[in-house]
Amino acid sequence: GAGVSQTPSNKVTEKGKYVELRCDPISGHTALYWYRQSLGQGPEFLIYFQGTGAADDSGLPNDRFFAVRPEGSVSTLKIQRTERGDSAVYLCASSLNLAGGPSGELFFGEGSRLTVL
Amino acid sequence: QKEVEQDPGPLSVPEGAIVSLNCTYSNSAFQYFMWYRQYSRKGPELLMYTYSSGNKEDGRFTAQVDKSSKYISLFIRDSQPSDSATYLCAMSWYSSASKIIFGSGTRLSIRP
Numbered sequence: 001g002a003g004v005s006q007t008p009s010n011k012v013t014e015k016g017k018y019v020e021l022r023c024d025p026i027s028g029h030t031a032l033y034w035y036r037q038s039l040g041q042g043p044e045f046l047i048y049f050q051g052t053g054a055a056d057d058s059g060l061p062n063d064r065f066f067a068v069r070p071e072g073s074v075s076t077l078k079i080q081r082t083e084r085g086d087s088a089v090y091l092c093a094s095s096l097n098l099a100g101g102p103s104g105e106l107f108f109g110e111g112s113r114l115t116v117l
Numbered sequence: 118q119k120e121v122e123q124d125p126g127p128l129s130v131p132e133g134a135i136v137s138l139n140c141t142y143s144n145s146a147f148q149y150f151m152w153y154r155q156y157s158r159k160g161p162e163l164l165m166y167t168y169s170s171g172n173k174e175d176g177r178f179t180a181q182v183d184k185s186s187k188y189i190s191l192f193i194r195d196s197q198p199s200d201s202a203t204y205l206c207a208m209s210w211y212s213s214a215s216k217i218i219f220g221s222g223t224r225l226s227i228r229p
Contacts (some may be wrong), residue, residue, distance in 0.1 A: 004160070033217075040125065042205050042219035043161065056216050091160055106217065108160025 002026060004109035006092050012115045013082055021077040021112045025094030031055075033066055033106060035091040043091055049075060049092050082116045089113050121143050123206055131228050136193040138221045140206035143187065147208040147218075150182050152191045155222065156202045164204075165191065175221030196227045 005024040013019055022081075023063070025032050031050055035043035045059040049069045064082075069075040079086055093106035123140045124126055130136055138152075149168055153161035165180040167173045173180045179192040191210075206220040 035219075040221070042121075042123070042221045043218050045218065048216060058216070062165075093160070105163045105166065106161075108162070110158070110160050 001080030004092055004107055006090075006109035008112055008114050009097045009110065010115075012117065014117050015019055015082060015084060017082050017116075019079045019080075019082055019114060021090050021092075021114070023075045023077070023094075023109060025073065025075070025092070026107055027073075029094035029096055029107070030072070031095045032069060033093040033095070034075070034077050036092065037091055037111070039088075046077070078086045079114075082114075084116050087114055087116045118143060119221075120218050121206060121208060121220040124223055125221055127224040129226040129228060130196060132196060132198060134196050134198070134227075136196050136225060136227075138190075138191040138193075138204050138206075138223050138225070140189050141187055142189075142208060145184070145187065145208050149211070150180070150189050151207040151209075151217070152178075152180055153205040153207055153219070155205060157202075161205055161219075192209045198227045198229050201226045204213060 005059055007022045033048040034046040036046055037043045047057040047067050048055055051072045052069055064080045067077045089111040091108055091111045093108040095106050121142045152165040154164050154193045155161040164179055167180050169181050170182050171185045177194045181190040203222040203224045205222045207217050209215050
């Protein structure tokens with residue numbers, strides 16, 4: 001299908017390692033979001049992009065987390081020096097950015113499940 | 118205090134019952150209110166979207182927003198086992214792409 005694609009679907013790593021999570025949004029969607037979802041919790045906002053630029057990165061918890069979207073399509077979430085508390089499902093979503101249009105419709109991928117041992 | 122509060126449940130009702138799901142929020146600047154449904158190990162999907170106060174109906178689903186009380190609700194009529202999922206309320210400040218804040222979700226189970 002033509003939905004949001006996230007890779008890897010599962011990632012197990014050791015504390016202190018570096019991790020990259022990839023998101024391929026729906027073609028033509030200009031806005032791209034990263035959320036983090038812990039067990040039994042709702043998605044927690046991390047960052048969103050409008051085109052290539054980060055429009056709001058206020059949810060990134062600290063400087064170990066960084067995200068890029070160099071060509072305005074695929075995005076990569078990078079986590080340095082991983083900690084056990086980083087274990088969660090990382091969700092990516094994309095949306096059409098139509099000013100005045102029916103916003104709020106984020107199309108989510110199935111997530112990347114990160115486990116830090 | 119979280120910006121958006123939602124009872125985590127779990128909530129279990131018999132098939133055919135009316136279900137009421139609720140959220141409260143603290144930031145009066147929220148203008149756009151949404152309900153998402155999330156099946157196990159899947160990403161959330163949008164169910165309902167409303168702007169400001171009022172009601173919106175779509176099939177068996179009705180969303181209500183009361184901005185004066187900072188309270189939103191989702192009603193499901195004639196509930197079906199396929200409605201069993203986690204329901205997430207969400208809200209934002211702007212109509213175009215912007216930060217969207219989610220509640221913690223209510224886990225709903227419909228018993229056949």
